[in-house]
Amino acid sequence: MLKWSILSLCAVLFPLSGFGRETAAGTESEPSPRDSVRQAYMDELDFIIDCIENRYVSGRRGIGDEEWQQGVESVHSGAAIYLRDYPAVWWLWRDYSMLLDDGHFAFPDNGSFSRYELFAESQxxxxxxxxxxxxxxxxxxxxxxxxxxxxxxxxxxxxxxxxxxxxxxxxxxxxxxxxxxxxxxxxxxxxxxxxxxxxxxxxxxxxxxxxxxxxxxxxxxxxxxxxxxxxxxxxxxxxxxxxxxxxxxxxxxxxxxxxELGFARKPIIYADMGDGVGVLTINSFWGKRWSHMLLFGKDWRYKRLLRQAMRRIDRDGIDRLVIDVSLNTGGMAENVFYTLDYLTDKPVDITYTYLITDECRETAKNNVDRSPYLSEADREYMMHYIDSVPDGTRFRTDTVRRMRYLPQRPKHAYDGEVYVLTSHQTYSAAQMFARYCQVLGIGKVAGQHCGGYNAVTGNAARVELPVSRWMQFQVPFREEVISPDDEPYTYPTVDIPIEHPFEEWLHRENRSLERLLRMIEE
Incomplete structure (x- = not known):
């Protein structure tokens, strides 16, 4: 904490304070170094607020004018209090949570500065x-x-x-x-x-x-x-x-x-419940092998675990399958599509919303260049389109070129009934999977609605801050749109609502799976 304090203060004080100089009689004196630092951070605060509104693909992410303005005023008032006594930026970081907290846009640097390990141990x-x-x-x-x-x-x-x-x-x-x-x-x-x-x-x-x-x-x-x-x-x-x-x-x-989030559990677990009913629990759309990702950029473990589970489902003669993603907070989109391979042969239309700025333009082009969902001609056209549009352009990919995934039906593919169990902790790639199952007619969603809105954010570009240039401020510039007809900032619909009673919640339990299995049995 002390090292970060000294480094961040030095980084700001030296470029901002300057040398004192005499002023002519009757003229206004130069602001003190302390006031200069304070004003610089207040200006940076306004810069970040502007980035959220105008450079983040989701903007306020559905937050209304009144609530947004209350948040802005709270941040400004908090900054005024902190900077009065402590002219250092870390006193401000925590207050940005009052403006917006999207799990894919945890300011700054994925939340490590704004929320973790900046407290006195003896407090x-x-x-x-x-x-x-x-x-x-x-x-x-x-x-x-x-x-x-x-x-x-x-x-x-x-x-x-x-x-x-x-x-x-x-x-x-x-x-x-x-x-x-x-x-x-x-x-x-x-x-x-x-x-x-x-x-x-x-x-x-x-x-x-x-x-x-x-x-x-x-x-x-x-x-x-x-x-x-x-x-x-x-x-x-x-x-x-x-x-x-x-x-x-x-x-x-x-x-x-x-x-309780599911991330600490095994990614994929299968259980035969008898009478042709099976439960496939997917706690994460990632196999959780860092070495594979760091060395090869691949996730072989998830695919291997899913193949093993689907082979057992086929062997057990399951004709009613519950896919439980109620504790799944996300993972890799390619694993979502790989899972769909076992459940459908229908083509999957992929739609993104982009907000193109000068900071993200090259990254967006690289995304398109690596995309397996475009033909070669469409890929070239899309890259040229992104390169040509002016800063601040917002567009949806299906208005430019179609992006489509064609499922590869593997051995042990499943054709029976499907129920997808969700909860408020279902988020990101997991809610994409649940919504795709609805849109493609694979099965029905049961439980409580997912925790995230229909529009799922992703891909971030670095935006340089005016003062804290050393800090990684990354702004998401892309949203995934599962169905263009969905309202972007509402929760996905549930086909079979299952209440989470207070008494269960109080004891940190959720027996929605038991209720769903009982419904299927009856």
């Missing part, structure tokens, strides 16, 4: 891992101080400043406030926050960091144990951030949080 923080229900109410998952029982509702929390009683928040007010840290795709941000952000004490979006702003322990907490008639009140001391992180790993909560 005392709130000791609870919580989860937030849709109405903003807060429930304890794990109390690292061992005081508040699991599943207790947190009714109110009182902050203290310098040992003096200060502001008291109701549980719902705090929960809604924490939810507002991640606008853009609320369902995914909400589910993702409950499963992995909240327990991580190094994450900007965690409840502990949201609560701890400018406050110190102890905190007075009013909570209600499930089934109790009256609430209880307790004073909670803080726990050092480094100590909490050690406990986070030691108690298994870190592993537990990862598994």
């Amino acid at each position: 005392p923080i709130f000791p609870l891992w919580i989860q937030i229900w849709v109405d903003g109410s807060i429930y304890n998952v794990y109390d690292y101080s061992g005081v508040i029982p699991e599943c207790s509702e947190i009714i109110a929390i009182t902050k203290f400043y310098n040992g003096q009683r200060a502001q008291t928040f109701s549980g719902k007010g705090l929960g809604i406030g924490c939810m507002r840290l991640t606008p853009g795709e609320p369902a995914y941000a909400f589910a993702n926050g409950n499963s992995c952000h909240q327990p991580n004490p190094r994450d900007w979006a965690s409840f502990t960091n949201f609560l701890s702003d400018f406050s110190m322990p102890p905190w007075e907490v009013v909570y209600k144990v499930p089934g109790a008639e009256q609430p209880d009140t307790v004073m909670l001391d803080g726990i050092r951030r480094d100590e909490l992180f050690k406990l986070y790993k030691k108690t298994g909560n870190k592993r537990r949080a990862k598994e």
Whole structure:
């Protein structure tokens, strides 16, 4: 932290401060170096806001004028407070989450600067891992101080400043406030926050960091144990951030949080449920072999695991197949198409929306040049088109040339009934797969709707920041459009809605698969 602080301050102060010089009597003096730094960062903040609106292919990503303006004002007011006392950019980074949080555009540098590991290890923080229900109410998952029982509702929390009683928040007010840290795709941000952000004490979006702003322990907490008639009140001391992180790993909560996203599990699991019903669980559209990707740019493990599973499905005589992607947060698009090979022989029309700027033009051309979905003549035409359009041009590929994938029906292809199970944690490539299954008539989608909007962002280009040039600020310039008739900033439809009841959610369970299997059986 100290090294980053010194380096970033030097990088900004030296080019901005300059040497002092005398001014003529009666003229306005030069701004101080501190004021110059502050203004430079405020200008950079406005530059980033402009990039989100005008250089990001999704723009505000469906956020309305009122909510967007509230976010902009919050960021500006937060910047004014931080830069008054700390003329350093890292105090600003966390606030960008209040503008937009798309999983493919985590500013900056994929979230590592804005959300991770920028806290003092010795800082005392709130000791609870919580989860937030849709109405903003807060429930304890794990109390690292061992005081508040699991599943207790947190009714109110009182902050203290310098040992003096200060502001008291109701549980719902705090929960809604924490939810507002991640606008853009609320369902995914909400589910993702409950499963992995909240327990991580190094994450900007965690409840502990949201609560701890400018406050110190102890905190007075009013909570209600499930089934109790009256609430209880307790004073909670803080726990050092480094100590909490050690406990986070030691108690298994870190592993537990990862598994709730599915990414820590085996990518593909198959189970024969009997009576011709099978469940193919795809936890990731990536085989998770870094060496293959780094050395060869290929993902052979996913294909091998899927071949093994489809061979068993064929051998077991499965005629009703549930493909469970409810915990799948994405992966590689080519693995989505490879999976479709086993399920359909219909051609798959691929449509992208591009926003061409000078920063991304060459990258976009390289994408087209490597695309296997275009004929040679169409590839040349598309590259010439991208090269010729002016900066700021937005277009959809199907208005220029058709891009199409032709499935290669492999051995052990499947022709029976298909049900795709999704949840709010289904995102990116996984929701592309679910929507393709609908559009191509492969099967029906069941469960809760996916966490991401219909338009799935991708491909990012580096945009140089005016001050923090050393920082990798990458802006996505391409969206995948599964069906041109879909509204881009609404959630994909569900053919068979399955409710996720509060009691299951409270105990961090989701029995939608059991309900779906029962429906199929009946």
